[in-house]
Amino acid sequence: MTEFISDALQNLATPMILFFVLGFISTIIKSDIEIPQAISKVLAIYFMIAIGFKGGVEISKTGIDDGLYDSVLNALIIGVTTPLIAFLILKYIGRIDNINCGAISAHYGSVSVVTFVTAISFLNSKSIEYNGYMAGMMALMESPAIFVSILLVRIFSSQKISTLKSNYVDLLKESLFNSSVVLLFGSLIIGMIVGGKGMSSVKPFLVDPFNGVLTLFLLDMGMIAGQRISEFKKVGLFLGTFALTMPIISAVGTVLLCDAFAFSVGDTLLFSVLAASSSYIAAPAAVRIALPQANPAYYITMSLAITFPFNIMFGIPLYYSIINYLS
Amino acid sequence: MTEFISDALQNLATPMILFFVLGFISTIIKSDIEIPQAISKVLAIYFMIAIGFKGGVEISKTGIDDGLYDSVLNALIIGVTTPLIAFLILKYIGRIDNINCGAISAHYGSVSVVTFVTAISFLNSKSIEYNGYMAGMMALMESPAIFVSILLVRIFSSQKISTLKSNYVDLLKESLFNSSVVLLFGSLIIGMIVGGKGMSSVKPFLVDPFNGVLTLFLLDMGMIAGQRISEFKKVGLFLGTFALTMPIISAVGTVLLCDAFAFSVGDTLLFSVLAASSSYIAAPAAVRIALPQANPAYYITMSLAITFPFNIMFGIPLYYSIINYLS
Amino acid sequence: MTEFISDALQNLATPMILFFVLGFISTIIKSDIEIPQAISKVLAIYFMIAIGFKGGVEISKTGIDDGLYDSVLNALIIGVTTPLIAFLILKYIGRIDNINCGAISAHYGSVSVVTFVTAISFLNSKSIEYNGYMAGMMALMESPAIFVSILLVRIFSSQKISTLKSNYVDLLKESLFNSSVVLLFGSLIIGMIVGGKGMSSVKPFLVDPFNGVLTLFLLDMGMIAGQRISEFKKVGLFLGTFALTMPIISAVGTVLLCDAFAFSVGDTLLFSVLAASSSYIAAPAAVRIALPQANPAYYITMSLAITFPFNIMFGIPLYYSIINYLS
Amino acid sequence: MKKLEIIIESVERRKVCRLLEQLNVSGYTIIDDVMGKGRHVTRSGSELSNILKNSLIIVVETEEVIDKIIDLLKKEVLSYYSGKLFLSDVNIID
Amino acid sequence: MKKLEIIIESVERRKVCRLLEQLNVSGYTIIDDVMGKGRHVTRSGSELSNILKNSLIIVVETEEVIDKIIDLLKKEVLSYYSGKLFLSDVNIID
Amino acid sequence: MKKLEIIIESVERRKVCRLLEQLNVSGYTIIDDVMGKGRHVTRSGSELSNILKNSLIIVVETEEVIDKIIDLLKKEVLSYYSGKLFLSDVNIID
Numbered sequence A, B, C: 001m002t003e004f005i006s007d008a009l010q011n012l013a014t015p016m017i018l019f020f021v022l023g024f025i026s027t028i029i030k031s032d033i034e035i036p037q038a039i040s041k042v043l044a045i046y047f048m049i050a051i052g053f054k055g056g057v058e059i060s061k062t063g064i065d066d067g068l069y070d071s072v073l074n075a076l077i078i079g080v081t082t083p084l085i086a087f088l089i090l091k092y093i094g095r096i097d098n099i100n101c102g103a104i105s106a107h108y109g110s111v112s113v114v115t116f117v118t119a120i121s122f123l124n125s126k127s128i129e130y131n132g133y134m135a136g137m138m139a140l141m142e143s144p145a146i147f148v149s150i151l152l153v154r155i156f157s158s159q160k161i162s163t164l165k166s167n168y169v170d171l172l173k174e175s176l177f178n179s180s181v182v183l184l185f186g187s188l189i190i191g192m193i194v195g196g197k198g199m200s201s202v203k204p205f206l207v208d209p210f211n212g213v214l215t216l217f218l219l220d221m222g223m224i225a226g227q228r229i230s231e232f233k234k235v236g237l238f239l240g241t242f243a244l245t246m247p248i249i250s251a252v253g254t255v256l257l258c259d260a261f262a263f264s265v266g267d268t269l270l271f272s273v274l275a276a277s278s279s280y281i282a283a284p285a286a287v288r289i290a291l292p293q294a295n296p297a298y299y300i301t302m303s304l305a306i307t308f309p310f311n312i313m314f315g316i317p318l319y320y321s322i323i324n325y326l327s
Numbered sequence D, E, F: 001m002k003k004l005e006i007i008i009e010s011v012e013r014r015k016v017c018r019l020l021e022q023l024n025v026s027g028y029t030i031i032d033d034v035m036g037k038g039r040h041v042t043r044s045g046s047e048l049s050n051i052l053k054n055s056l057i058i059v060v061e062t063e064e065v066i067d068k069i070i071d072l073l074k075k076e077v078l079s080y081y082s083g084k085l086f087l088s089d090v091n092i093i094d
């Protein structure tokens, strides 16, 4: 417990988290700081490239671990069960309509790149090792939840959902070839091909400034989250609570699952952070296309303004202390 | 004198200043170089974060100096007197109408972040020390001049100024929570909290490339200044002269004041550069809201196209040689 | 031959080229990666500044080489002959109309900054030296081809070309003061003035992250090239073949010319890459103004989607192996 | 001629263009960074998933073609996504 | 229905939106990066303080509501800031 | 009053503005990041030379001035570059 508190405080006292808080506060006090959208977009791309590439270079060094197949299996299990559990909780405890159940569970089943990046930063600060292919696991876990959720909506809806046929084509493209999946896998493969030598040529751009750039990006994320917090009322008490408890449920489940696979502490933390994280880039775009009747005010606000801040500020040290406690 | 000339030449021969000149020339010859506004905006944010954060880390190392209270007092004295002097000169020597007097004095009383940043660069190149909290002093000096100037307009105008009531609310928010103030203070506090350990994680982004980024930013500023120089005629001889002499008056006054407080050479230079500098980000926005009847062609052109180039090219080494001469 | 293959493979296995390929593929599979235009624009500016500045600093160190005058002469010869040869091939072998002949030869006579930058990266990876003023040669070679091509159109067209008089003024400005020329020459001169001392202050921004930034930029270029490949059909077989053979013709001619001048291997490679490269920033804008009747679908697609990828992937190692073979 | 201004969520922009091309319109113009507020959420443009951002598409065509566009958009897009269609008179100058 | 196009300095954009919401308009659309030239300074959009940049706000409403908007804007905004209002006829397609 | 909407390749924007100023128009408004598709190439805005990008220029003026603008643009710009002119009725609110 004391370790959790000290970890949490230490995590809170990093420049990244504090700049997130600054961004959040600045929006609340209606300051006019404005990070242009072009910048947010390119920073998001930077992180996917940097994370994927670094992972690939790691793999090229250590070779593919025996644990890879286990990890892929684990990633898929989490990618399928998390949205299922979320859906059932939302439907039977929250009594939310099917469409919004599906929309929200797609988000909580999918993953957040920036939460993952913050967890990597946390592990680095504690010098805890993790496998290079974890970036690939993240890419693997982006899409399944979206399909599972839509399937669930179909199954539970007696009357035909009026999702247009053409939407399915769009959705498949959007999910399989969405920018995060392509960038993460692409950079991972590039990293594997070029290895350590290629790394040395791009290190001053893709590795050294990583934490600093994260600082600027989280300032921006803080402002985006702060803007959405005003829609908090629309979300309501049940969904607000869900946005805080679902991550913990997913994380604890994942810790137990990873324990069964006997993954390292680093990998276990990253898996549980991925499970706990809720997508706010890929999933919203896909869900908007697949389930246009769902209310964006719910899923965007929950993902971005509640779960994301919770995870990067308290979730990561919490899941870490749970892992330590259980092992 | 010879030292001033050699300092000035040395200052002029830095990449930053030369890129400013390149930007200026490129606009004059109507080259089509175009730095997108999204980039200018994020670079301005970068500098405020970098400056504030570095200041905060310095404070966390050295602790709060005895001089802090003196510095705050000094900052407030300058923030109140500079606009007052500017207003009186404009009104009684220049015979400018009250509203434009107020608008211009708000700009010359407030401060320019980039001029400050260039002065820091100058001090670093000479390995002269300055206090970490000087970034905080800059933040402190942003807003008072704006309020003082509006007050002066009110006092000197017999007929009621038709500034709408609602404008006051906007103005207060704009001034207290304007982006520079929030970013500078916010980053300063973050720097104080995370200290040297936090610094090491973001140094490759916030510190190492600082001068290089300044190079790109000043190229852009040069182009912006160059574009405005065409409006020079509208400014007229008196205001043109004012834009060149007011900085010197403010700087000399500040040097004397700092001498009374016995500040270090570095701090004295930064204070005088702040006093001499004229705002062109925060003040224009605030003045446009508070004194909409004032002519932007005056204040923007004077601040951006005359005083700013003068200060970064000649002002900084000049004030430095004055300080050396007087001490 | 084996060396060419190994060089080509080694060149293909750099992060830069692989990210270009990733960008290309991502567009083909219709992924929604989107690098905002503001970013592409500022990255292009970054490369011109970085290349020019570094060249200038090199010159300041080594002094101006005896070879400079030869190099200028060489640059001008290439700048004049390449568009002439291109024009004649297009007209008499391809039977293309005069206007499109002129438009295309202007592109192949002018140069591509990013191809040059990739060649520099190639030389660095092989630790081959080249002269600092080569960046200046690139700047010199930007414009002549555009004028030569328009002159050729005039000469070969019996009926008066209806290019408006005012267009000439625009064109001259566009060509002499176009952004690449101004930025390259400007930064070169700045580099010469500030020398090694100025370099050290901006190195962490202009030098260290260079390859990494190139990675991001080539990802973007890959996407732009991929988008244009869909217009490939409009280009037709002859022009498609031209886009692949003209670079080789220009490069081989240049290698022979450089041999006569006895330039170093590094300089010879850079000259032949410049000759082989086809402009897709400066020339399109100038040609659009000077020869509005020409079809942009031809010249943009050929330059950007065929010649550029060919050069950075296969051309550079090919020209290098030709140079080695001949010397 | 009629001018149709289509305000639609940016995620649906590609699809609307595809539909316009299906109908063989003579051309269209797109403004992509558009914010807005309507019955649904405020689209402030400031997030990363493009769903809280609008695009404005302008088509100038004959009344007949415009009617077809409206029908198709209503069926394929506007029944599910938030968006607005504004129609006005305009002359094309040739 | 009427379409009102409001061209206003970007510094005043938030305020105009606040006024529109006060009047309970059914919606509005904003294009934020707009340059322009009029009687006052050239607004080329190229500086950092947002005062030399325009925003274009489009409101489609009934004549009655539009009249209220015009009155309010004239009183609260246009007497001090430079800006233009263009009014035209339009049909909303539902 | 008449509203003229000029859609023109971005490379020609400066020139069009110069022509407008020659004719002493009372003002104009520019939206600079505009994509489009017409008879010629698709202008997706996504390259570096600004030739595959449009700009939209709005001028509100009296019919007389607008006619002069149209004549001049046709002669000096539209005979060589791709572009469109849309003309409609509008009221300026003063």
Ligand SMILES: Nc1ncnc2c1ncn2[C@@H]1O[C@H](COP(=O)(O)O)[C@@H](O)[C@H]1O
Pocket (backbone or CB within 6 Å): D007, D035, D036, D037, D038, D039, D040, D041, D043, D054, D081, D082, D083, D084, E025, E026, E027, E028, E029, E030, E058, E059, E060, E061
């Ligand atoms: N009355 C209106 N005038 C102008 N634009 C509107 C109006 N109503 C809605 N819009 C635009 O249409 C988008 C979708 O509206 P809605 O479907 O009502 O959420 C909004 O985000 C606005 O950009």
Ligand SMILES: Nc1ncnc2c1ncn2[C@@H]1O[C@H](COP(=O)(O)O)[C@@H](O)[C@H]1O
Pocket (backbone or CB within 6 Å): E007, E035, E036, E037, E038, E039, E040, E041, E043, E054, E081, E082, E083, E084, F025, F026, F027, F028, F029, F030, F058, F059, F060, F061
């Ligand atoms: N005649 C006009 N046609 C189109 N836009 C105009 C016109 N006059 C003014 N504007 C726009 O309104 C803004 C403010 O105009 P002004 O108040 O005259 O400075 C200008 O920056 C232009 O964007």
Ligand SMILES: Nc1ncnc2c1ncn2[C@@H]1O[C@H](COP(=O)(O)O)[C@@H](O)[C@H]1O
Pocket (backbone or CB within 6 Å): D025, D026, D027, D028, D029, D030, D058, D059, D060, D061, F007, F035, F036, F037, F038, F039, F040, F041, F043, F054, F081, F082, F083, F084
């Ligand atoms: N029917 C149309 N409706 C709206 N915009 C059009 C139309 N036709 C052409 N445009 C615009 O005008 C530009 C030039 O058209 P064009 O000269 O036909 O290539 C296109 O890129 C579009 O932005």
Ligand code: NA
Pocket (backbone or CB within 6 Å): A082, A107, A108, A109, A110, A111, A112, A250, A274, A275, A276, A277, A278, A279
């Ligand atoms: Na998850």
Ligand code: NA
Pocket (backbone or CB within 6 Å): B082, B107, B108, B109, B110, B111, B112, B250, B274, B275, B276, B277, B278, B279
């Ligand atoms: Na000042």
Ligand code: NA
Pocket (backbone or CB within 6 Å): C082, C107, C108, C109, C110, C111, C112, C250, C274, C275, C276, C277, C278, C279
């Ligand atoms: Na060439």
